[in-house]
Amino acid sequence: MPMAETRILSARWVLPVVPRGTVLEDHCVVVRGERIVEILPDAQASACHPDAERLEFPSHALLPGFVNTHTHAAMTLLRGVGGDLPLMEWLEKHVWPAEARLLSGEFVHAGSRLAVAEMIRGGTTCFSDMYLFPEETARVVDASGIRAALGLTVIDFPTPWASTPGEYFDKGAALVAAWQGHPRIGFTVAPHAPYTVGDDSLRKIRARAEALGVAVHMHVHETAHEVSTALAEHGERPLQRLARLGLLEQPLAAVHMTQIDDHEHERLPESFTSVVHCPESNLKLASGFCPVARLLGDGINVALGTDGVASNNDLDMLGEMRTAALLAKGVSGDATAVSASQALEMATLNGARALGLEAQIGSLEPGKLADLIAINLGGLEFQPAHDPHAQIVYAATREAVTDVFVAGQPLLRGRELRTLDLDELGAMTRVWQERMQAAH
Known part of the structure; x- marks a missing residue:
């Protein structure tokens, strides 16, 4: 059975949620297949996994979905x-x-x-x-x-x-x-x-x-x-x-x-x-x-x-x-x-x-499923970014969410949906709006 692909997600900040308030600067989340295997400083991650694919999030926070x-x-x-x-x-x-x-x-x-x-x-x-x-x-x-x-x-x-x-x-x-x-x-x-x-x-x-x-x-x-x-x-x-x-x-x-x-x-x-x-x-x-x-x-x-x-x-x-x-x-x-x-x-x-899922999701920890997101805090509206927790809760909007992964699979990359088509959804919604208005 082939070994699952290893991917390094390198970010300005990693917010693992546990322990509460933790901020890891210039760290990486290492994902193999559907699970997180390590959270390491950037240089150490590159040294340990030289052949892994790297995804760069230089002005982002990585956090659980x-x-x-x-x-x-x-x-x-x-x-x-x-x-x-x-x-x-x-x-x-x-x-x-x-x-x-x-x-x-x-x-x-x-x-x-x-x-x-x-x-x-x-x-x-x-x-x-x-x-x-x-x-x-x-x-x-x-x-x-x-x-x-x-x-x-x-x-x-x-x-x-x-x-x-x-x-x-x-x-x-x-x-x-x-x-x-x-x-x-x-x-x-x-x-x-x-x-x-x-x-x-x-x-x-x-x-x-x-x-x-x-x-x-x-x-x-x-x-x-x-x-x-x-x-x-x-x-x-x-x-x-x-x-x-x-x-x-x-x-x-x-x-x-x-x-x-x-x-x-x-x-x-x-x-x-x-x-x-x-x-x-x-x-x-x-x-x-x-x-x-x-x-x-x-x-x-x-x-x-x-x-x-x-x-x-x-x-x-x-x-x-x-x-x-x-x-x-x-x-x-x-x-x-x-x-x-x-x-x-x-x-x-x-x-x-x-939901009884805390052993699998909800925080970034080795062994848990790689359900995680990237939020871009590089915009002018978030500067200076003294505290990424505060910026996310009190300043960020959902348009700052750039990337979403579930079980290691990308569902959103650079704000682009990977499994759903926006144009198709828009056309579908217009049809339903017309049907609802006709039925009113």
Whole structure:
């Protein structure tokens, strides 16, 4: 069997994420095949691997690819639908009616392609998705080279994908059977929210997640209205109900979590819960503020997600990092809350932890998969570059992402997509826009 190709990625800075805040100047990441084998000073890397291909990033930072821990990828085709509205009005009067008219496997395949292209161009190498027709998203992930954890969605009401809870479970099982073992596709069990999934389904969800050894991925405590309605109808807060049903006894990626009382703050560190913070979606929908600084102080794993484009308008993890860091300072009244290096950790390693992938991705370490990106800090707007962490979190935009690799394979080189065609995507999107306008 031939030896895998060795490639040296030489950069002005390497930001491995661990230990937090580490900056390695004039270092190289040595990749053999799909994995990182060494991180060395430039001269040493050249001496140790004289015949390896070299890729030069003289004004760049190399860092782990971003892990977008909560998306609804196909909803990219609903960008701008029903803007500037609170959550339930946005869902009930705009999003759900649009989905009832348009949702199909074809819609999901097209929307997922558009989303994946946007994410790659913004430095995301792995995303955790929750949507219908996930078999179509799987096809896009397979073809594009990105990594994903696909949600086995469960809702207790009919949709164009499934009619009964049993059918959701059966279709989820079929997805696992079709794609289990794929090197870049994993799974979560993804009940939509406590207010759309009953106790019987949640018990089955817990058993399914335990059997598969994966996390449960769920919207939880997104708004004050959700919590007050649960108290009025069931006499308990949603998180209390999930605890009663055993869902805090195994990995849970609890998305949003803007409403947490003191008892829940005490209970969460004893659980296996990761909080997935979606700051820009929460701000746009006026859903509330996740107490990120307090959660991190309590030792809770806090990851970042963009949510869907319909409630955010982009899939920009650099934007989420900046907003998360600034919002944490404002909400806590503490300028030291969520440093730039912490924000980067939330967008990379913490997302991997929430998905159970921290042994494989999320930081640049020998033995891990070579999911990494290059951000060009050579522009005038980033000078002087005293602290590359601060420049990336507080100054960089996604246009500064020049190169993206997943398992050592280039998906973006010099801002050019390698596995998706921009012109084709543009034409496809225009067709869907016309179809959506005609169906309105």
